[in-house]
Amino acid sequence: MHNQNDKNITIFLIEDDPSQLRSIMSLLEFKGFNIKPFNNAEDFLRLPNISRPSLIISDMRLPDLDGVELHKKLTNQGIDIPIIFISGESSIQQSVDAMKQGAIEFLVKPFDINDLIIAIKKAICIEHKKVKLNILLKHLSPRENEVYGLLIQGLNNTQLMEKINISLPTVKQYKSEVMRKLGVKSLSELINLSN
């Protein structure tokens, strides 16, 4: 049912309602996932290091933070773990906000476990891609990393020249080096990698 990749992923489940937490946990454990439960956001954020690959399933309304705030905090710390929101109430504005910030899914309680599983699979897929990318990015030099960052923002050669103050041949050289190290053949593939 699940491949090895699914099993070595950690699911951080953040939910303040104990019965909700227990039920999701026991179901996902039964499905073979590795679950780390939290009943508030601060406890989760206090973790010394957040192991990857992982994903977050979080309630939208937590006693200390709301889901969107949690997501913002993680992004600010440079942690790009896929996040699935579950909520006891379905405000359309809330779900729109959450999705805009890059949430994988927004499930309204009581939700169907199949929907949850589909969302988890989607998140796992993205997470693996991200982890792979992060490993590849480690091989890049600081300058190459900077170029990569600008490339995925969609900057062209001329803009790159102006931005980091280098000549066109150097730009082209950095670009081909980044693409080689990340194993992509075209710019579109490179941009795709980060999404």
Place this chain on the structure above:
Amino acid sequence: MNIIIPVIFLTIALIQFGILLNSITFIKIYPNERAIKYWVVSLLSSSIGILGFAYGLISVKNLEKGSLFLTFANIIYFLSPIFLILYSKSIKKINTKINTKIYWIAVILFAIGFELVRKKGTFIDRQIYSAIAFSLAYFLVLLEIKNQKLYQGSKYLRIFSFTTLLEFILIIARISILLSNNFGIVENLNQIPILPLVMLWFVLVVNLWSYIAINGYWTERIASLNTENLIENTKIKALLNEKYKLINSLMTANKTAVSGALSASIAHEINQPLGAVKINSQHLDLLIKNKKEKKLIKSIIEDNDKAAKIISTLKSVFSNNTTYQIIEFDSFIESYKPFLIQAASEKNIFLKIHLDSSVSVKINSDQIQQVISNLFQNSIQALSRIEKKKKVIEIKTFIKNNKLIFLISDNGPGVDPKIKNKIFELYESSKNENIGLGLWLCKYIISLHKGTIKVNKQILKGAEFLIELPISYHA
């Protein structure tokens, strides 16, 4: 002197008529009181009798011989103490039947006796005869007063008891005067002996008092009844006031709860356990292979979903957004369009939207969204119950009679005409899930917006709901 006598009789008769008029009111108020009827008859016969005396005394040729007219006046007058006996008997016993036969016999005997005395005896003989008959009648009244203990309790009945006793004494005194003197022959008014006549007037005046006393008694009863009514009325008013206050406080409690943070989390709090129940049920479903148990789990999940659906149809009630904003209605629907399209396409329903109002309305967006969502979900539900190749939901906005019209129709089974008028009632819409949840809430919300909602003749042959909202301004 000759004319003074009938005039005094006439005066007394008129006063009695006056009291009689007053007593008619009592019959109206106490239509079932036998005592009042007896009293009224007594008063009536007394006044007619006395009136008869007045006329009889003028018209008679020879007083010594009397006349048949005067005999009748005496008989009628004799009815008054007889009915006073009946009155005394029945005043404290409501609705007890009294055998009146013996009294009628007494009246007939009196009549025969009187006529005999008239034929054989003198004017004075007749006076003695009738005075004795009256004394007997009054004796019976007194006996009744004693038996019924009428002198206890009401002060007016006490006066009545006293005046009756006084009348009795006066009659006895009159008899003794009539018997102890020889008044001779009385042929005309001038020959009527003064003393017994004055005694008779005394009797009549005291008789008036007793009638007035009875009148007072009934007035008192009405007054106390009125007081009781007044107290009862005040009590009822107080109760109504309390009820009103209670409803009012419940309403305000509800309002503050709706707008308060507490109720905003109610939906959330209810969905927590519902969510856990659903996950656990589905988990259990994965663990169990037995068909019977699986069936049970399925129904648990279905009921759980139903509960969640009720919460979602009530969402706007739990919302703490109570503000009204002036919103361009078409763009409001437009912003909601992606969700509608997705929900429809999931069920293979073709959604047609024609927005042609371009006006602004003052609405609470959460509440109106709830209404649209409820109606839309009802259409989807109705369509998912039927087998049809092309399922359509149509949404339209337009202007008619300077009102914004929002129209949603489907080609589903439609609304049963039998329940058409009941679908907006809370009880009805919760009883029959086929008419869709939350229509009562839709109506409630639309009425808060000073609009109307009705189920209409169908365009697509299914259900059609039409909402009318007042326009704030044209774009």
